[in-house]
Amino acid sequence: MVEYLVSMMRRRSLLLFLLVSSAPFCFAGDADLYPKLPCEAPVYNSFAFCDTSLPIANRARALVSLLTLQEKIQQLSNTAAAVPRLGLPAFEWWSESLHGIASNGPGVAFYGSVRAATEFPQVILSAAAYNRTLWGAMARAIAVEARAMYNVGQAGLTYWAPNINIFRDPRWGRGQETPGEDPLLAAEFAVEYVKGLQGEYDTGDADGSSLMLSACCKHYTAYDLDRWDNYTRYIFNAQVNEQDMEDTYQPPFESCVKEGHASCLMCAYNQVNGVPACARADLLDKARKEWGFKGYVTSDCDAVGIIYEDQKYTSSPEDSIADVLKAGMDINCGTYLPRHTESAIRSGKAQEEDIDRALLNLFSVQLRLGIFDGKGAKKQYGHLGPDNLCTKEHRDLALEAVRQGIVLLKNAKDFLPLRKHEVNSVAIIGPGGTDTTVYGGDYTGIPCNPTSILEGIRSYVPRATFAAGCIDVPCQTMDGFDEAFAIAKDAEIVVVVAGLNLTEETEDLDRYSLLLPGKQMELIRAIGNISKKPLILVLTGGGPIDVSFAKEDPLVSSILWLGYPGEVGGQALAEVLFGDVNPGGRLPVMWYPESFTRIPMTDMNMRADPSRDYPGRTYRFYTGKQVYDFGYGLSYSKYSYKFLYVPEKITVSQSSAKDHIKSKPPHIVATKVVSTCEDVKFHVKISVFNNGHMEGSHTVLLFYRPKTSIRGAPRKQLIGFERARIRANEAAEVDILVDPCKHFSFADVQGQRILPLGTHVLMLEDLERELVIETEEFSVQNKKIEDKLGGYLVTWYPDSLTDVPMNDMSMRVDPSRGHPSHTFYTENGILIWMC
Numbered sequence: 001m002v003e004y005l006v007s008m009m010r011r012r013s014l015l016l017f018l019l020v021s022s023a024p025f026c027f028a029g030d031a032d033l034y035p036k037l038p039c040e041a042p043v044y045n046s047f048a049f050c051d052t053s054l055p056i057a058n059r060a061r062a063l064v065s066l067l068t069l070q071e072k073i074q075q076l077s078n079t080a081a082a083v084p085r086l087g088l089p090a091f092e093w094w095s096e097s098l099h100g101i102a103s104n105g106p107g108v109a110f111y112g113s114v115r116a117a118t119e120f121p122q123v124i125l126s127a128a129a130y131n132r133t134l135w136g137a138m139a140r141a142i143a144v145e146a147r148a149m150y151n152v153g154q155a156g157l158t159y160w161a162p163n164i165n166i167f168r169d170p171r172w173g174r175g176q177e178t179p180g181e182d183p184l185l186a187a188e189f190a191v192e193y194v195k196g197l198q199g200e201y202d203t204g205d206a207d208g209s210s211l212m213l214s215a216c217c218k219h220y221t222a223y224d225l226d227r228w229d230n231y232t233r234y235i236f237n238a239q240v241n242e243q244d245m246e247d248t249y250q251p252p253f254e255s256c257v258k259e260g261h262a263s264c265l266m267c268a269y270n271q272v273n274g275v276p277a278c279a280r281a282d283l284l285d286k287a288r289k290e291w292g293f294k295g296y297v298t299s300d301c302d303a304v305g306i307i308y309e310d311q312k313y314t315s316s317p318e319d320s321i322a323d324v325l326k327a328g329m330d331i332n333c334g335t336y337l338p339r340h341t342e343s344a345i346r347s348g349k350a351q352e353e354d355i356d357r358a359l360l361n362l363f364s365v366q367l368r369l370g371i372f373d374g375k376g377a378k379k380q381y382g383h384l385g386p387d388n389l390c391t392k393e394h395r396d397l398a399l400e401a402v403r404q405g406i407v408l409l410k411n412a413k414d415f416l417p418l419r420k421h422e423v424n425s426v427a428i429i430g431p432g433g434t435d436t437t438v439y440g441g442d443y444t445g446i447p448c449n450p451t452s453i454l455e456g457i458r459s460y461v462p463r464a465t466f467a468a469g470c471i472d473v474p475c476q477t478m479d480g481f482d483e484a485f486a487i488a489k490d491a492e493i494v495v496v497v498a499g500l501n502l503t504e505e506t507e508d509l510d511r512y513s514l515l516l517p518g519k520q521m522e523l524i525r526a527i528g529n530i531s532k533k534p535l536i537l538v539l540t541g542g543g544p545i546d547v548s549f550a551k552e553d554p555l556v557s558s559i560l561w562l563g564y565p566g567e568v569g570g571q572a573l574a575e576v577l578f579g580d581v582n583p584g585g586r587l588p589v590m591w592y593p594e595s596f597t598r599i600p601m602t603d604m605n606m607r608a609d610p611s612r613d614y615p616g617r618t619y620r621f622y623t624g625k626q627v628y629d630f631g632y633g634l635s636y637s638k639y640s641y642k643f644l645y646v647p648e649k650i651t652v653s654q655s656s657a658k659d660h661i662k663s664k665p666p667h668i669v670a671t672k673v674v675s676t677c678e679d680v681k682f683h684v685k686i687s688v689f690n691n692g693h694m695e696g697s698h699t700v701l702l703f704y705r706p707k708t709s710i711r712g713a714p715r716k717q718l719i720g721f722e723r724a725r726i727r728a729n730e731a732a733e734v735d736i737l738v739d740p741c742k743h744f745s746f747a748d749v750q751g752q753r754i755l756p757l758g759t760h761v762l763m764l765e766d767l768e769r770e771l772v773i774e775t776e777e778f779s780v781q782n783k784k785i786e787d788k789l790g791g792y793l794v795t796w797y798p799d800s801l802t803d804v805p806m807n808d809m810s811m812r813v814d815p816s817r818g819h820p821s822h823t824f825y826t827e828n829g830i831l832i833w834m835c
């Protein structure tokens, strides 16, 4: 039955099925049969795995050694079975907490004593705040609410967030869940989120320290297509070259593990270069061996089943199971492993050791969460309960996140802020004006007390009227337009709320168009035509929207992007409109024009390729027209910058001359051979002056670009950001740590990180400052001499070249006869090649 159901209901409905069948997880069945807590005295506390004086690894091994094969297999699902004879209750691994406790996983249930949780803004909006303190504080608040729900049996301890895949294509339905398109921004968000959710990390313990909760970096890797054209994430084979893998797709995961110390990785549905992500032993190995990952690897939900059933990658379920277990996956979200692992073992395809390896990872995380600590299990967080959810403190933090994240995209003639006491009436038009379900975005729970935009504006101007204009976000008809025209004519100020909702972009649904849905544009134009003053356009949604028409139309005075603002969105928007908050959010993704949709979403290449009319992707590589650039965002203040300190020159040393690549200009060095990366880090000191009349909280985005064009290098690249509060007519100093090996490097086509030598340009909006990077061998002085030679017309050889007979006409190197060649000259393995 279950098997039949699962195969019938595969894909999106599987999630539903699991939800219905297993929530709430630990209360089903005979209460006496199932222990509530492991290691309960007096019977179940005598096992070695309950002994808190032993190291985690020993306790995990002790527990594995007590289990039968069948018991082990029943642990390999998100709903791990109880083992009553050992006092083990069932354990639900799947809970969700992307931007607040969400109802997507079976681990969370809203009923009884907890019926709501704080709904923070969707991640893409929080990312626009560029404020690490804020991100960490939100993750800690979510952790408090999660532990509180756990204590009353309504949520788990292991959460499958954050989603840190790069927002590679503007059409991606889940781009809203991510911190955007830039690898550095995504990486820094990931670190703050994971540290905040997991609690302070103590690196003292070799097995990994104790955890408040477990966070999961997903989806590993190159996952960013849900359902587009004939492709679904379940079968999509992401073809990613080594270069993009190294400097776009992997960096957020590397940081999430290395710096965030995440205790979980989720492998994705898609294939990566022909191999299902959950079977990519090399990638999972890299995380453990190179990045030091300590934790468990879960598959995305049903991502093992699809390997055989949909991808036909293997020839049996048992082969799939052997592949993923041997690759290093530990549990399967879904029931595929419990159903097929025994036959995989019987047929000799998988071995019991493979399961034991997985169980050690799984139990180690449970041990670090303290659930086997008997009475001690609750000591640290046991005081948390329903009173710790929906607190004023958490609501204020959610509010602060929207205030900091809202992006002002247009403000013609300083139309905003509105003068509080001079505005007598406001008309609010658009379904998002009152429908607070629009504010959540995906992976939400039940908000505590949502404030609509209408309510927010009414708190400033009691005469605020509302008309939907469009009956819903898709806006297929003009039903409702007349009512909107009527209120627009009467009001002094008109606010139109347009944009996207989950009907356009969500899990399992990508967009085809970047334009506003349905007849929204017609509505905006018509309203602008009849309103007394140019209208204010508020855009909801996570993905970029081509609003070029509004950008140019004088009938639209201002445009604000509100993302999915969460439950306090309506209030924060009103505060910005009326000038109690000076907006300072900046876009975490570039906004493309509609013409970009001619590019297949399936093309994973980041770099432009003019030979096939491919414009590249994201602000780092895209060469086409933009609607709004990455990092764009206005404010009610104007800021000006000064570089207070940038070094003029940085000299790096190499550990081995052999690996040094010295090719024709531009000269580069592989970062792995730079032995002085730590020593050459430096602080850029910047002064920011607020020329406006209002205090502002402003994000300084520091970019770099190579001075001369270098094949494969980004157009520009974010290397640091810092948010600062600056009073009107005052300056603030901002300090940004730059790590040249990391920030000025990018990958070559082999996926090796290379650092260009020579002049680099640091950029603060229009202000630029040059700095030179050289190695001991390649100094600027040499470079100047080369430059004077006027374009490298001849190579200057050392005297040793005279060993080569002048009558040898071969141009190319022939090592077999010690031939150094002329223009492709090598010496000691170093390629000089200065033709």
Ligand SMILES: *[C@@H]1O[C@H](CO)[C@@H](O)[C@H](O)[C@H]1NC(C)=O
Binding pocket: 229, 230
């Ligand atoms: C999608 O599938 C349909 C039907 O099989 C086919 O006609 C169409 O060409 C496919 N589109 C692409 C872009 O491959």
Ligand SMILES: *[C@@H]1O[C@H](CO)[C@@H](O)[C@H](O)[C@H]1NC(C)=O
Binding pocket: 431, 432, 435, 437, 438, 471, 472, 473, 474, 501, 502, 503
């Ligand atoms: C927004 O999307 C949600 C989920 O699809 C839907 O329930 C709601 O009705 C939508 N709201 C509008 C105004 O279209």
Ligand SMILES: *[C@@H]1O[C@H](CO)[C@@H](O)[C@H](O)[C@H]1NC(C)=O
Binding pocket: 525, 526, 529
């Ligand atoms: C704007 O108003 C003018 C004059 O009434 C009309 O001709 C035009 O069609 C209107 N445009 C829109 C977009 O409604």
Ligand SMILES: *[C@@H]1O[C@H](CO)[C@@H](O)[C@H](O)[C@H]1NC(C)=O
Binding pocket: 131, 133, 134, 137, 397, 400, 401, 404, 697, 698, 723, 724, 725
């Ligand atoms: C960053 O966020 C924190 C937490 O909300 C806030 O206290 C701080 O003022 C913010 N920083 C700036 C510069 O706005």
